[in-house]
Structure formats: structure tokens, C-alpha cells
Amino acid sequence: MSFPGDRIHATVCKPRLELFRNKIKEHVVYSIQNFIVKLNNGKVKTTPHKYKLNFYTKTVVAVLPIETFSFNPFEFRPFHELEKNGSTDGNLLFDYIGDVVGKDEIKGLITRIGDETKRITFQLEDLEQCLLL
Known part of the structure; x- marks a missing residue:
């Protein structure tokens, strides 16, 4: 469920990127x-919101005073939720506090559309006691 002030994903296509x-x-x-x-x-959900916004040439953006809304840029989740959802909802991004205790070597990959990219896998250790709710 979304409430006023929730985050929502917005997309600007490449031809209009310079406008924004x-x-x-x-x-x-x-x-x-x-x-x-x-x-x-x-494929990738930066927020769990049901909808996303797409900007186009006639989109108008104006700054509001930050005091207008309560502002917390993080959405922390507990470690067990990362473990539980990692394989089932690997496309949803969220914030986590932990230590990187290991890593694999960087591997080259080819994406579905043929682009070359790189991937690295990290091993994380929970620092839940540091998490302030």
C-alpha cells in the first residue's frame, strides 16, 4: 500500500536525459x-510502489522546500529479509547495514542485449545490532 510521501520510481529515456x-x-x-x-x-524495481513515472518533453519539474515532507532517504531492512528475498525478489532494491567479509573475483558477463559488463559477488555479515529503527 502506498501513502502520500512514498517513494516512486521515475524514468527518463535517453533522448530526453539532457532536459532533466x-x-x-x-x-x-x-x-x-x-x-x-x-x-x-x-526487471529492476528501485521501489516497491505499484506504479512508476516516465518523464517526457513536456514534463515540468519544480523544487519544493524540503520541510514540506518528512524525509528519510533510506529503507533499511533486516538481514534475514535480505536472505529470504534475495533469490525470490532479486530485483527489489533496499538498504542494509553490514560488513563485506568476502568476495569473489570479478567476472565478465554479456547481457541479454549483447552488452559487455562485469559482476562481483560479495559475502555479507549481519550488523543488525547497528540498525537504528
Whole structure:
């Protein structure tokens, strides 16, 4: 369930990227007009929100005073949830506090569309006692 002030994923396609590159910054609150709403059913979900926003040429972005909303840029989850959801919902991103205690060697990969990329696997250790809720 989403409430006013929840995070929502927004996408800017490459041809319009230059229109918004210098207008949008992290940790800033915006009023946004003229956008397209789509289902958030892509490969990677940066938020659990049901919908996502797509910006286009007529999208207008204006800064609002940050005091307008309570602001917490993190969505911490406990370690056991990372372990439980890692294989079932590997496309949902969330924040975690822990130590990297091991890693594999960097491996080259070819994506589904033929691009070359790299991947590294980390071994994490829970620091749940550091998590402040």
C-alpha cells in the first residue's frame, strides 16, 4: 500500500536525459507535472510502489522546500529479509547495514542485449545490532 510521501520510481529515456540531467538532484523534493504513469513491472524495481513515472518533453519539474515532507532517504531492512528475498525478489532494491567479509573475483558477463559488463559477488555479515529503527 502506498501513502502520500512514498517513494516512486521515475524514468527518463535517453533522448530526453539532457532536459532533466541538471534539474533533478538527490535528497530534494519536487513538484512534477505532465508525466506518464505506468505499472512498475520492469526487471529492476528501485521501489516497491505499484506504479512508476516516465518523464517526457513536456514534463515540468519544480523544487519544493524540503520541510514540506518528512524525509528519510533510506529503507533499511533486516538481514534475514535480505536472505529470504534475495533469490525470490532479486530485483527489489533496499538498504542494509553490514560488513563485506568476502568476495569473489570479478567476472565478465554479456547481457541479454549483447552488452559487455562485469559482476562481483560479495559475502555479507549481519550488523543488525547497528540498525537504528
